[in-house]
Amino acid sequence: MIELLKEPWPWYVSGPLIGISIPILLILGNKMLGISSSLRHTCAAVLPGNVAFLKYNWKSEMWSMFFALGIFIGGFIGGNLLNNGEPVKISAETVEDIKALGINSFEGLVPSDIFSWDAVFTLQGLIILVFGGFMIGFGSRYAGGCTSGHAIMGLSSLQWPSLVAVIFFFVGGLIMTHLIAPVLYSIL
Amino acid sequence: MKYIKYMLVGTMFGLVLTKTEAVSWFRIQEMFRFQSFHMYGIIGSAIVVGVISIQIIKRFKIKALGGETISIPDKKFNKGAIFGGTIFGMGWALAGACPGPLYALLGAGYTSIIVVILSALAGTWVYSYLRPKLPH
Numbered sequence: 221m222i223e224l225l226k227e228p229w230p231w232y233v234s235g236p237l238i239g240i241s242i243p244i245l246l247i248l249g250n251k252m253l254g255i256s257s258s259l260r261h262t263c264a265a266v267l268p269g270n271v272a273f274l275k276y277n278w279k280s281e282m283w284s285m286f287f288a289l290g291i292f293i294g295g296f297i298g299g300n301l302l303n304n305g306e307p308v309k310i311s312a313e314t315v316e317d318i319k320a321l322g323i324n325s326f327e328g329l330v331p332s333d334i335f336s337w338d339a340v341f342t343l344q345g346l347i348i349l350v351f352g353g354f355m356i357g358f359g360s361r362y363a364g365g366c367t368s369g370h371a372i373m374g375l376s377s378l379q380w381p382s383l384v385a386v387i388f389f390f391v392g393g394l395i396m397t398h399l400i401a402p403v404l405y406s407i408l
Numbered sequence: 409m410k411y412i413k414y415m416l417v418g419t420m421f422g423l424v425l426t427k428t429e430a431v432s433w434f435r436i437q438e439m440f441r442f443q444s445f446h447m448y449g450i451i452g453s454a455i456v457v458g459v460i461s462i463q464i465i466k467r468f469k470i471k472a473l474g475g476e477t478i479s480i481p482d483k484k485f486n487k488g489a490i491f492g493g494t495i496f497g498m499g500w501a502l503a504g505a506c507p508g509p510l511y512a513l514l515g516a517g518y519t520s521i522i523v524v525i526l527s528a529l530a531g532t533w534v535y536s537y538l539r540p541k542l543p544h
Binding site for chain 2: 225228229230231232233234235236237238239240241242243244245246247248249250251252255256258259260262263267269271272273274282283284286287288289290291292293294295296297298299300302303308310311313314317318326328329330331334335336337339340345346348349350351352353354355356357358359360361362363364365366367368370371372373374375376377378379380381382384385386387388389390391392393394395396397398400401404
């Protein structure tokens with residue numbers, strides 16, 4: 221059983237498990253699935269400054285930080301205790317496209333060419349990690365949610381503004397993957 | 409602690425994201441190149457289960473454990489879905505992760521992700537500061 225759990229979980233197992241977290245959160249306490257809000261609550265708790273958007277009772281949203289802490293623990297279990305150490309089995313075309321960017325490490329969940337402390341101190345690593353992270357935080361709050369809040373929760377509750385947001389998540393993702401990233405990787 | 413239950417749901421969520429490799433930069437590359445069904449299968453089947461569960465909760469007027477009525481407020485559209493959505497998508501594709509996977513990857517031991525998380529916090533703060541001046 222443990223050996224089976226250590227294998228990568230197929231989409232038809234993981235997708236429904238992700239979906240079922242929606243009714244679980246609703247029934248546990250009328251909570252709406254959404255992870256990027258935890259970033260806002262952290263800002264509100266740590267450095268609200270004189271910013272109106274960060275002045276609210278973040279303590280009433282503490283569940284969201286505990287949910288995020290849980291994701292961290294889940295990542296620890298999945299990435300260590302239930303890790304079979306195999307590389308991610310992506311398609312052969314993707315491997316070729318990634319090599320074309322100049323990335324050659326295919327071990328683990330993320331390439332060590334970018335995600336390692338050595339890489340953080342290179343211009344390429346720093347720009348990818350810092351700009352990537354900044355756009356994730358800025359964009360998700362501006363859009364009012366991220367993949368969980370809009371794509372999973374928003375679409376599951378049939379909200380058309382979430383559909384618009386998800387379409388533009390993909391517009392941005394496609395622009396980055398096919399137009400901007402190739403240039404970034406070639407000049408850095 | 410009344411919050412432990414949310415931590416447990418988060419633990420399941422993070423474990424699933426990690427074991428299905430949705431936290432993997434490689435999988436996000438594959439998704440945005442349309443070279444595998446994997447990520448679309450995850451998101452699609454999650455939504456199918458989500459839609460059905462919410463319909464059941466609404467039809468049978470199921471209440472939360474504490475007795476309160478379950479209500480899902482309508483999201484109001486504003487231009488942030490377009491501008492913010494595009495910016496978020498670019499960050500998602502560049503860093504190869506969205507907020508959930510960031511926490512999971514840190515737990516999995518990829519400590520340099522802390523740089524991405526701190527930058528995401530900075531992005532959230534700067535958006536909050538600039539919010540009154542941005543088109544919505």
